[in-house]
Amino acid sequence: MTLISLVIPCYNEQESIPIYFKTVATILNDFQKEYPMYEWEYWFINDGSNDSTKNELTKLNVEHPQTVHYIDFSRNFGKEAALLAGLAQAKGEYVCVMDVDLQDPPELIPQMIRTLATTDNDIVTAQRIDRTSEPKIRSFLADEFYAVMNHISKVKIAAGSRDFRMMKRPVITAILSMPEYNRFSKGIFSWIGFKTKILEYRHRDRVAGKTHWSMKQLFAYSMEGIMDFSNVPLAIATWLGILLLTSSLAGLTTIFIQAAFFHTVVANWLGYTLVIALIGGVQLSYLGVVGDYIGKIYLETKQRPHYIIRDKH
Incomplete structure (x- = not known):
């Protein structure tokens, strides 16, 4: 059996969690019927939510104690910390990182698994090829960030790159070997190297709730990335x-x-x-x-x- 771990950061996602789990579980169960050699574990990271996110995770853990696990932070430490915590706990040979709002299409997970299993790729990553339904100013600034980042840094990040990706165990080991406090995962994923396959998809809206990233936070995150990977x-x-x-x-x-x-x-x-x-x-x-x-x-x-x-x- 090959264990696949899913790492899902959560911050005030009480509405999205039940929809996410039902959707992903259906896809994975159908996949398992065709490929019974795979099994799953979910690692939800509650990043200091102040709604009923923990209650929703507790329900899932009680209903599925063998597969659904969660970590509850003492406060909000940010998505980068949540990703790191999830990767540290994941035991799978393959580890998939994705958001709980289903803007990351879970239908790509089976294709990611097959790609890692049948090719010499170490990472399969999703890349969004359009930004429909997103404010134009936000799309423009995002595109400019990638252009500037790729121009001034040796670490290249494709425009539209997401944290949504599946990685083999050696990749996870490499990421966890980098203990720096100021983390920019997109840059880290690119910096470590490894052979990568890109899967393209079109923009999706959130299934529930609203985004927690303001323009101010996105700007600060962009500056973090630039200063972490360029002098x-x-x-x-x-x-x-x-x-x-x-x-x-x-x-x-x-x-x-x-x-x-x-x-x-x-x-x-x-x-x-x-x-x-x-x-x-x-x-x-x-x-x-x-x-x-x-x-x-x-x-x-x-x-x-x-x-x-x-x-x-």
Whole structure:
């Protein structure tokens, strides 16, 4: 028998959980009739939900104690921590990561299994090829993020990539060997390498509830990814400093020539303002970027746990 683990992070998903389990269980049971050599386990991670998510998970655990397990965090630690906790608990030879809102189409799971079993691929990942029903500004910003990320980083991430993927055990071992506190899973999945097969699908709406990602959170997550896998922001600050310094010197030189050779009267405050503004801009922009990197180093050196488990079934 080959065990397949499903890792499902949950945050305030009381409405989605029953629909998810019924849908996925039906697909997997039908698949098992044709391929009886596979068995399943579910690992739900309750990421500090403040609704009835834990109650729904408890019901499933009572009804299916051999296959449905869950972890209950002491508070909300974020999706990255939830993914890490699920991967650490999963025992399967194949491990599938997916969202509970069914925007990740579970119909792809059988195809993922067959691909890993019959080819030399180590990862099968889903890639969304359209963003219908999503606000245009959000789609535009997402596309721009991938474009910038792929331009400035050696780690390439395909536009529309999702966390939804199935991986073999050596891939999970590689991911768990990376203990960093600041985590960006899409970047980590790409950084570790391994042979990957991409399955394309079209956008789906949530089956229930509403998204918990605001524009502010998405922007912060994007910056996390850029700074975790690229030092280009530091280089930008350096070149910006050089540009501003050069501009300042050119401006001051112009003022000096006009005053010395053409006897043009230039107000002293203009020169002072130019010098102060440009040098101040260099300092602030550079220190801001350096401060972000130092902040990340600070969090890494603390070696705090990524999450705290209040309960596990």
